[in-house]
Amino acid sequence: MIDTLFLVGLAASALRFATPILFAALGETMAQRSGVLNVGLEGIMLVGAFAGMVGAVWTGSPWGGLVIAMACGMALAGLHALFCLTFRVDQILSGIALIVLGTGLSGFGWRLTLGGTGTPPKAPPFPRLDLPGLSDLPVVGQILFQHQPMVYLGIALAFALAWFLRRTTWGLEIRAVGENPAAADAAGIGVLARRYGCVLFGGAMAAAGGCYLSVSQVGGFVENMVSGRGFIAIACVVFGQWRPLRVLCAALLFGAAEAAQIRLQLIAPHIPYQLFVMMPYVVAVAALVVVARSTRLPAALGRPFVPDR
Amino acid sequence: MMALASALGVTGAQAAEKPAALIIAQGGLGDQSYNDLANAGFKRGLEAAGLKGRTVESKDVVAQANDILRRASDAEFGLIVDLEYSHGTPMLEVAKDYPNTLYGILNQVRKAPNIVSVLFQEQEGSYLAGLLAASVTTDTSIKGINPEPIIGVIGGTKSAGIDKFIAGYIAGAKAANPNTQVLVAYSNNFADPALGQQMAKAMFESGADIVYHVAGGTGMGVIQAAKAAGRYAIGVDADQDGIAPGSVLTSMIKRTDVAVENVVKAYGRGEKIGGTTMAFGLKENGVGLSEMKYTKTLIPAAILAKVEAAKADIIEGRIKVWNVVEQGYPDYLK
Numbered sequence: 001m002i003d004t005l006f007l008v009g010l011a012a013s014a015l016r017f018a019t020p021i022l023f024a025a026l027g028e029t030m031a032q033r034s035g036v037l038n039v040g041l042e043g044i045m046l047v048g049a050f051a052g053m054v055g056a057v058w059t060g061s062p063w064g065g066l067v068i069a070m071a072c073g074m075a076l077a078g079l080h081a082l083f084c085l086t087f088r089v090d091q092i093l094s095g096i097a098l099i100v101l102g103t104g105l106s107g108f109g110w111r112l113t114l115g116g117t118g119t120p121p122k123a124p125p126f127p128r129l130d131l132p133g134l135s136d137l138p139v140v141g142q143i144l145f146q147h148q149p150m151v152y153l154g155i156a157l158a159f160a161l162a163w164f165l166r167r168t169t170w171g172l173e174i175r176a177v178g179e180n181p182a183a184a185d186a187a188g189i190g191v192l193a194r195r196y197g198c199v200l201f202g203g204a205m206a207a208a209g210g211c212y213l214s215v216s217q218v219g220g221f222v223e224n225m226v227s228g229r230g231f232i233a234i235a236c237v238v239f240g241q242w243r244p245l246r247v248l249c250a251a252l253l254f255g256a257a258e259a260a261q262i263r264l265q266l267i268a269p270h271i272p273y274q275l276f277v278m279m280p281y282v283v284a285v286a287a288l289v290v291v292a293r294s295t296r297l298p299a300a301l302g303r304p305f306v307p308d309r
Numbered sequence: 310m311m312a313l314a315s316a317l318g319v320t321g322a323q324a325a326e327k328p329a330a331l332i333i334a335q336g337g338l339g340d341q342s343y344n345d346l347a348n349a350g351f352k353r354g355l356e357a358a359g360l361k362g363r364t365v366e367s368k369d370v371v372a373q374a375n376d377i378l379r380r381a382s383d384a385e386f387g388l389i390v391d392l393e394y395s396h397g398t399p400m401l402e403v404a405k406d407y408p409n410t411l412y413g414i415l416n417q418v419r420k421a422p423n424i425v426s427v428l429f430q431e432q433e434g435s436y437l438a439g440l441l442a443a444s445v446t447t448d449t450s451i452k453g454i455n456p457e458p459i460i461g462v463i464g465g466t467k468s469a470g471i472d473k474f475i476a477g478y479i480a481g482a483k484a485a486n487p488n489t490q491v492l493v494a495y496s497n498n499f500a501d502p503a504l505g506q507q508m509a510k511a512m513f514e515s516g517a518d519i520v521y522h523v524a525g526g527t528g529m530g531v532i533q534a535a536k537a538a539g540r541y542a543i544g545v546d547a548d549q550d551g552i553a554p555g556s557v558l559t560s561m562i563k564r565t566d567v568a569v570e571n572v573v574k575a576y577g578r579g580e581k582i583g584g585t586t587m588a589f590g591l592k593e594n595g596v597g598l599s600e601m602k603y604t605k606t607l608i609p610a611a612i613l614a615k616v617e618a619a620k621a622d623i624i625e626g627r628i629k630v631w632n633v634v635e636q637g638y639p640d641y642l643k
Contacts, residue, residue: 005514006514009510009511009514013507013510013511016507017503017507020503104368107337110339111337111338111339115339115341213502213503217502217503217506217530217533218502218503218506218529218530218533219533220502220529220533222500222501222502222526222527222529223336223337223340223500223526224500224526225500225501225502225503225526227498227500227501227503227504258504258507259507259511262494262504262507262508262511263511265493265494265495266492266494266511266512266515269492269493273467273494273495273497274467274497277495277497
């Protein structure tokens with residue numbers, strides 16, 4: 001059963017599994033590089049999934065849904081920023097509150113809006129973005145160039161952020177704020193402003209990941225549909241060592257493990273399926289153990305900044 | 310009325326007056342499936358019996374089983390129907406302390422004088438779904454069907470309660486065509502439609518053209534994948550044919566509404582149903598295939614006739630479908 005068709009399906013499926021995690025992980029990378037930990041991605045992704053679906057139905061466009069999802073994600077992340085940065089609440093506590101809040105808001109909101117209507121709503125789907133010429137290539141075309149636009153956007157975003165962090169003044173300032181906020185402050189860089197910006201960006205991206213799940217992939221919302229992807233995204237940030245391109249690889253690895261496990265279930269029905277279901281998590285744990293030795297977190301991660309004056 | 314009854318010396322059945330409660334399971338109202346369906350039957354039952362009632366929802370319905378049951382019991386409900394599967398054991402304990410309250414539990418048998426157990430013969434409906442799928446899967450005159458005798462099924466988790474459906478489905482498929490290959494996979498999650506979509510896609514890529522899901526919200530993705538690939542899904546629990554008209558071959562409907570309605574009505578009439586088990590199969594209209602509103606015209610009449618014949622055979626007892634919960638695992642699903 002393992003042939004070209006199988007491998008093509010596997011690789012394409014890995015990309016689809018990776019995309020929602022990638023968006024959330026890239027946003028979190030920026031927040032953490034600026035020194036703010038947000039463990040509430042799961043909650044923001046759920047709100048993004050819900051708001052994206054409602055937005056797509058209301059505006060009649062999947063892009064409208066994406067914009068509304070990102071706005072709602074920023075609102076939630078804004079709350080996190082307010083608590084952590086302005087009121088200096090413990091970042092983990094605030095993040096956990098966000099998970100609970102996001103789970104409740106999305107479930108309740110769904111029932112108040114479209115969920116209570118009985119018939120499932122029809123959201124306009126993203127069109128499949130075929131690239132002329134490329135999509136028709138055998139194997140490569142089928143793996144890489146027959147996806148919905150958000151898959152390409154996610155990959156492009158990883159490259160853009162890698163460039164942004166490394167090559168731009170703003171990128172340098174964000175890194176400085178995450179490593180040594182006191183020095184950055186002394187150099188006249190607004191620490192809180194940079195951090196607010198990064199946390200809000202992280203919220204928008206996590207919500208975009210959720211929106212991909214509901215609007216782009218499923219065309220519907222189910223309570224708790226994010227199913228732990230928000231936590232996997234945080235693992236990807238660490239595994240990717242806070243570098244966008246490595247985070248991309250981490251997300252792809254996780255996607256590949258998930259895509260492989262559902263196919264192995266079909267090929268080897270006599271092996272208990274729990275073994276395969278475990279695979280992505282085993283990969284995640286193994287990967288973290290491998291990189292943990294050489295990992296250095298942003299020095300000021302999780303610490304509130306108190307201006308010294 | 311009561312005075313009249315006692316004056317006439319009528320004893321025994323007395324119409325119940327205390328209100329009824331329906332405890333909603335994980336997933337909550339609005340799931341367009343199990344809970345919503347049960348609630349519809351609950352409302353019909355209340356209306357028919359002229360009773361008052363309310364639904365009870367909790368965010369942490371599993372962990373707070375005892376609290377929820379006791380609070381409902383203290384609130385003077387005469388009947389408490391509980392949709393949450395994990396409440397079976399706590400219910401046994403709570404029911405002891407409230408002997409005058411009648412409890413109802415679904416999909417399991419709990420032995421107590423004031424608990425009524427409700428069982429569904431899901432294997433019977435699933436048998437029909439498998440029979441239909443295996444008959445359709447080689448008929449290339451139908452749009453989107455390939456010649457290979459391969460069909461699939463996705464379960465939410467590996468447990469006797471889910472494998473009861475799957476075993477029935479496989480049995481029905483083999484009855485239609487012994488050469489049918491049934492791909493079986495488990496999502497390990499009842500609320501991950503994106504995973505369900507990718508799993509169904511993998512099955513379609515492996516040559517399956519019809520995939521049955523027994524996986525709650527995860528199944529939303531199975532239906533979506535069928536629609537996107539131009540293949541077919543089979544829905545479960547509720548009539549899911551309308552979610553993607555033309556892409557859902559049929560739905561194996563579990564009439565939780567019929568069951569809850571009947572329990573409420575029996576309670577309303579004052580019948581002594583405590584301590585009994587009520588079984589709902591094809592015969593009781595407790596399970597069955599949907600009316601196939603959008604797909605009936607696609608399916609050859611001979612196949613539909615075959616399904617009807619099998620249904621009659623099961624109702625008359627000429628076919629006995631394997632029940633994993635009562636009989637354990639059959640050889641073809643170890």
